[in-house]
Amino acid sequence: MHIVVLAKVVPDYEVPSADFELVENRAHPRYTRMIGLYDENAVELGVQLKEKLGADLTIVSYGLSDDVQFLRKALAMGADKVVLVEGNSDDPYVIAANLKDAIGRQGNVDLVLAGRQSSDMDRGVVPGVLAGMLDLPFVPQACSVESAEGGWKIAQITEIGKRLLKLSGKGVLSITSVPENVPRIPAVKAIFAAKKKPVEKLAEIGARKMSISELSVSIPKVESNCEQIPAEDMDDAVRQLLRRLKEERYL
Amino acid sequence: MERVPYWNISFGLLIDILSLPALAIFGYGIYRHWLRIRQGKANIKLGLTLEALKVGPLYLRSFITRGIVGTRIYKKLFTGVAHGLLFWGMIVLTVGTVLVFANVLFGIPVFRGEFNRLCMGAFLDVAGLAALAGVLFLLIRRLFPPERLTCFKANTGFILMEVGIIAIIVTGFFIEGARIAQNGADPGSFVGNWLAAQLTGGGGLSTIHRYLWWSHGLIALALIAYIPYSPLVHLVLAPANAGLDIPVPGPKMGVVDFEAFEGEGEEETPSLGVSKLADFSRKNLLDISTCLKCGRCHEVCPAAQTGKKLSPKGVMTTLAEYLQQGKMDDESLLDTITTDAIYSCTTCAACMEACPVAVNQPNAILRMRQHLLMERSEMPEIMGQANRSLEARHHPFIGTGFGPNDWRKGLEVPIFEKGKTEYLLWIGCSIAYEERAQHVGRAMVAILKNAGVSFGILEENRCTGDPAKQMGNEFLFTEIAGQNIEEFNELGVTKVITMCPHCFNSFTRHYPLLGAKFEVIPHAVLIRNLIASGAIWLKNSGLAICYHDPCYLGRHNRLFSEPRQVVSSIGKLVEMPRNGCESFCCGAGGGNYWTEEEGTRINQTRAKEALDTGAKTIATACPFCMLMLTDGLKKFTEEQLVKDIAELVCSQMEA
Numbered sequence: 001m002h003i004v005v006l007a008k009v010v011p012d013y014e015v016p017s018a019d020f021e022l023v024e025n026r027a028h029p030r031y032t033r034m035i036g037l038y039d040e041n042a043v044e045l046g047v048q049l050k051e052k053l054g055a056d057l058t059i060v061s062y063g064l065s066d067d068v069q070f071l072r073k074a075l076a077m078g079a080d081k082v083v084l085v086e087g088n089s090d091d092p093y094v095i096a097a098n099l100k101d102a103i104g105r106q107g108n109v110d111l112v113l114a115g116r117q118s119s120d121m122d123r124g125v126v127p128g129v130l131a132g133m134l135d136l137p138f139v140p141q142a143c144s145v146e147s148a149e150g151g152w153k154i155a156q157i158t159e160i161g162k163r164l165l166k167l168s169g170k171g172v173l174s175i176t177s178v179p180e181n182v183p184r185i186p187a188v189k190a191i192f193a194a195k196k197k198p199v200e201k202l203a204e205i206g207a208r209k210m211s212i213s214e215l216s217v218s219i220p221k222v223e224s225n226c227e228q229i230p231a232e233d234m235d236d237a238v239r240q241l242l243r244r245l246k247e248e249r250y251l
Numbered sequence: 252m253e254r255v256p257y258w259n260i261s262f263g264l265l266i267d268i269l270s271l272p273a274l275a276i277f278g279y280g281i282y283r284h285w286l287r288i289r290q291g292k293a294n295i296k297l298g299l300t301l302e303a304l305k306v307g308p309l310y311l312r313s314f315i316t317r318g319i320v321g322t323r324i325y326k327k328l329f330t331g332v333a334h335g336l337l338f339w340g341m342i343v344l345t346v347g348t349v350l351v352f353a354n355v356l357f358g359i360p361v362f363r364g365e366f367n368r369l370c371m372g373a374f375l376d377v378a379g380l381a382a383l384a385g386v387l388f389l390l391i392r393r394l395f396p397p398e399r400l401t402c403f404k405a406n407t408g409f410i411l412m413e414v415g416i417i418a419i420i421v422t423g424f425f426i427e428g429a430r431i432a433q434n435g436a437d438p439g440s441f442v443g444n445w446l447a448a449q450l451t452g453g454g455g456l457s458t459i460h461r462y463l464w465w466s467h468g469l470i471a472l473a474l475i476a477y478i479p480y481s482p483l484v485h486l487v488l489a490p491a492n493a494g495l496d497i498p499v500p501g502p503k504m505g506v507v508d509f510e511a512f513e514g515e516g517e518e519e520t521p522s523l524g525v526s527k528l529a530d531f532s533r534k535n536l537l538d539i540s541t542c543l544k545c546g547r548c549h550e551v552c553p554a555a556q557t558g559k560k561l562s563p564k565g566v567m568t569t570l571a572e573y574l575q576q577g578k579m580d581d582e583s584l585l586d587t588i589t590t591d592a593i594y595s596c597t598t599c600a601a602c603m604e605a606c607p608v609a610v611n612q613p614n615a616i617l618r619m620r621q622h623l624l625m626e627r628s629e630m631p632e633i634m635g636q637a638n639r640s641l642e643a644r645h646h647p648f649i650g651t652g653f654g655p656n657d658w659r660k661g662l663e664v665p666i667f668e669k670g671k672t673e674y675l676l677w678i679g680c681s682i683a684y685e686e687r688a689q690h691v692g693r694a695m696v697a698i699l700k701n702a703g704v705s706f707g708i709l710e711e712n713r714c715t716g717d718p719a720k721q722m723g724n725e726f727l728f729t730e731i732a733g734q735n736i737e738e739f740n741e742l743g744v745t746k747v748i749t750m751c752p753h754c755f756n757s758f759t760r761h762y763p764l765l766g767a768k769f770e771v772i773p774h775a776v777l778i779r780n781l782i783a784s785g786a787i788w789l790k791n792s793g794l795a796i797c798y799h800d801p802c803y804l805g806r807h808n809r810l811f812s813e814p815r816q817v818v819s820s821i822g823k824l825v826e827m828p829r830n831g832c833e834s835f836c837c838g839a840g841g842g843n844y845w846t847e848e849e850g851t852r853i854n855q856t857r858a859k860e861a862l863d864t865g866a867k868t869i870a871t872a873c874p875f876c877m878l879m880l881t882d883g884l885k886k887f888t889e890e891q892l893v894k895d896i897a898e899l900v901c902s903q904m905e906a
Contacts, residue, residue: 012644019654034643185635188523188625188726192512 001055004103005046006114006127007039007074009067013119018222025217027120033070038115040074040183042175045145046113047078047184053147055110056080060102062087062095068199075194076186082197087204090121090214096129097207103134105202111152112172116141124174131172139165142173144180254362254371254437256355258430259457259464266468267352273472280479281487284540290579291533295505297497297764309494317609318490324607327547333388340382341416344423347375348471372439376427380442383420386413399546403568406544408482415474422467429460488541489608495534501600501756501807502613506764507725524622524723528570529579531618538610539574542567548602548612553836553857554595558850561595563602563612570615585619593620594631597843597853598721599802599836617723617841624723634722637845642727647718647845648684655712658682658689664696667707667742674699674706674772675744679754680714681874687881688874691750694901695774699748701904702786704777706748709738717757722842729765732757736767747771750897752803752873753840759808773804775814775872778900782820788905789820796822796899797866799857799880800834801873814872817896821903825866835860837871837879844875854883862887869893 011027012034021028035043043059050057057079061071064086071082083106085098103109112134117124124140131138143162144155151168157176175181186194229244231237245251257263304311316322321338325331350371353359361371390413396405428446431437433456436444450456478484497503507523525531531539548563549555555562569588573581585593593616602612623629630638637647646655658678667675676699682692699706716731739747747769749755758771781787798818804810811831818824829835838844838853858880861869869884869892871877880893 014644014650016652016654018652019657032644185628185630185639187628188509191726195513 001053002058002106002109003046003049003055004058004060004106004109004112005039005042005074005079006099006112006130007043007059007061007071008036008115008118008120009033009061009063009070010036010118010120013037017220020219022217022219025214033067035070035073036115036119038117038119038175038177040115041177041181042113042115043074043077043079044181044183045175048181049111049145049147050078050080058083058106058109060099060106061085062089062098062102064088065201068201071199072191072194072197073186075197076191077184078186078190080197082199083202084199085202085204089204089209091209091212092123092125092129093210094207096126096133098202098204099126099130100133101205102202110170111145112136112170113145114172114174116174116176127172127174134172137167137169137171138174139167139171140174141176143176143178145173254367254434256351256362258434259460263464264355266465266472267355269469269472270475273476276476277479280476280484284479284484284488287574287577288533288536288540290529291531291536292529294532294534295503297499297503297505301498303498309491310496310498311494313496313498313609314490314494316493317496317607318493321489321607323605326605326607329388330392333385333392335385336381337385337389337416340378340380340385343378344375344382344420347371347378368439372437372443373441374439376440376442379420379424383417386416386420389413390417397546399550399564400544402546402549403562403565404544404572406482412474412477412481412483415470419467419471419474422463422470426460426463426467429456429463432456433460482543485541485543485608488537492534492537492541493609495537496609496611499760500603500809501760502598502603502611502617504614504617504720504761506729506761509726509729522622523625523725524620525584525615525618526622526626527578527580527582527584528573530622531615534611535615535618536574538612538615539567539570541608542571542610543608544568544571545607547605547607548610551601551605551833551835553597553599553601553838553853554592557848557853557856559591559595560589560849561592561616563596563616566592566616567610567612585623588619590623590629591631591849593623594634594722594841594846595843595849596620597802597836597838597840599840600806601802601833601836604806604832617721620723621725622723625726630722631846633845633847634842637842638719638722638724638727641714641716641719641724641731645713645731646680646684647714648680649845651684653684653686653689655683658692659696659708662693662696665707666710667744669741669743672705672707673746674704675739675742675747676706676708677715677747677749677754677758678708678712679749679751679874680718681878682750683712685874685878687878691874691877691895691897694895694897695748695750697901698778698781698787698897698904701906702781704781704786709742715754715757715762717753717761718842718844720757720761721753721840728761732762732765732767736762736765739767739769745769748774748777750774750874750895752801752808753875756803756807773808773810773813773872774897775804775810775817778896779813779816782817782900787900789900789903790905791820792822792903794822794868795825795864795866796868796870797825797827797861797864798830799827799837799861799869799871799876800830801871801876802834802836802840804872805834806832814870814896817900818870821899822868825864827860827864829860837873837876837883839875839879844879852883854879855886856883858883858893859887862892867892868899870896870899872896 011031015031046057059074059079059082062085083102085102114127128138139154141157142154143157146153154165154167156163156165229237229240231240324334350361354361393410424442427443428450431443431447432450546564552563566588596616598613600613636649640649641647681688716728720728755771755773796818798815815824835857837857877893877895
């Protein structure tokens, strides 16, 4: 059995908004890089499946050559191998086509997991597009997976509850975070072992782009205005505060 | 008439001959302790050049002061004096007995003239009374023990030994009295003479004397033989433990050489930290063997005193039980002690300070913590997040609203220039990422500018990695420290100013082991020097300022007076009940700044203590203490009373 987890290395997704700045419409390169938030949940789920089923676990990524150092964390968590397609496109078609090519080179793959959305573009489009290209079913917002006769039993989180699904054969799932897939902290031994696990780098293949072009990127300006509420005591202060918030239509 | 040794006794030398098997049993008992202790690993090398006087492996100063004289035991006055009377009384009596023996064997004239009257008579009687008073106090205290002696597990072996010692002393006095009653008064032996006057047994006295004499000798020999099998073994272990204690304050963690692991397979890599007794060093095992369960550490531990699962005495008791039962490879150890307890240690070292026998409790706890974190990946949730943030962002302040340079917005701060700048002003994590602490950085910049000090900061701000180390993540610490050292070397940094005692401690204790070569000066010392040299002028407000000792400046680095001198130059220094080396932790140490506290909050306890001094300003010299106390004080007052000494100095500075 062979499971592939898609992981994208992104700029720190917890940069305080006041400190966030753009360079050429993208996050300033000074921010540290790391595997995306939901991608780590997908890796964790993949490792759990690997441990349960004895599967092979490959991380497939599309990104910069230097991202390998951050992808090693997935190896330390328990993955067996990293495949990185070197490229810098943000186009979902281009990314999906390259991921499809990379997955195709891994032989028979039984399941593809991905984070529900990347932590930089936050679109959640690539896994679906990829499923289309692979001609496989796509299950978004999955939170748990079990092996079932000839396929998979999947729990999907909806806005108010959970749906249990049965997937026959292969598929692509995008994973959301639940307490059960909080990424593990790798032990030091595993970090050392990860240094010796194989990393394969692939050159980008040409692919058709979506006919969408980016016109501009902006980030909200954070303004802070401080206003003292003159009040005698706590009760008075709360009353005044409520009135002000209503007046300003925050409430 | 000159006293006749072994008077009224036939074959008295038998006692001397019997002392040989007694000593052999004693020696065998000590040997058994040694066998146990040497199952530990070699001791950690701290790689520091110490100018301490050493005899073999023993550090002389600590051996004599803490080991023989037992200075720390006097911190509890009554117990200390009782212990001193007993110990020194018994030493004198033992010497007296050896002199008698010397007289018998070699005819050394000890029973003549003034020596007999003052030493063999009066002084031995005084020693006997002193020892008796001491042991009676200790016995009564064992029978009606304070909580510190009984919590977790009382050390039960003492009572038998105390009764034995009382028997030896009492029989000794009666032997003396009976002898004097028959042979006439002995000059100087005031107790014996008085007892003799009370004894009116006539002919029966010599029989009683004979029985008493033999019991006295036999009990004494039995007691000596039994020492290594009883808590009295601390007579040997305590001086040894004190003498082997490297004379550097703090838990002495050393560093781990991870480079040795490169190229090793996952199986061959040695297990990190401590998961079983056999992983401990010999010094750790000696600590465990030496601990007397007196509970002084329990009384001063901020965790134990605020309802956390940790008590240093509890940990040492569990370790001692495992050692006693020979469970060297039993891996249930950490689960018995519990993860909660192991992570509750603030590494404040109050336990080490209180320990009369130089046990290093935090070292044992931190080694177990290393295992939990690096091998089992087990840690409290918030600590885990801080740890991950440190790994990814090089600072542990999860969810901070600030970027690395926000603290100096609108302020002109020079960047360190190679070959030009003298001091590197090290910012560290809290001053960059915590709003309240940012003021400390700004104040320090103002002070340095005012004093005309040549200083600069790093372009890219980082953490020392110390929080990772204290949380048990030695690996991450080594990585971050390595990067810092590399950058310092490239920039040619030779002098560093720290505002955080944790950074200072890390730079001076651990960085040199990783190849760092630079001087570090904590801001408390630098500011003191600037004041002393007249580089800055301050107005003394005369107002009361209460000073809280940060553990890592005070206990860990013995910088008690420098920050106080600074405080005294801007106001009137006021002390809390627990100050100096007995200061109570703010609760942040050991990574516990990032934790969800159980029980009473340590920072509230300490903030209340500070508030109760009546001072309207609470000064400290550590950003973490400042943050913790500021937070702790919120329960009692809305006023912002807590300030770093740099902020106070800055506000009193005359341009």
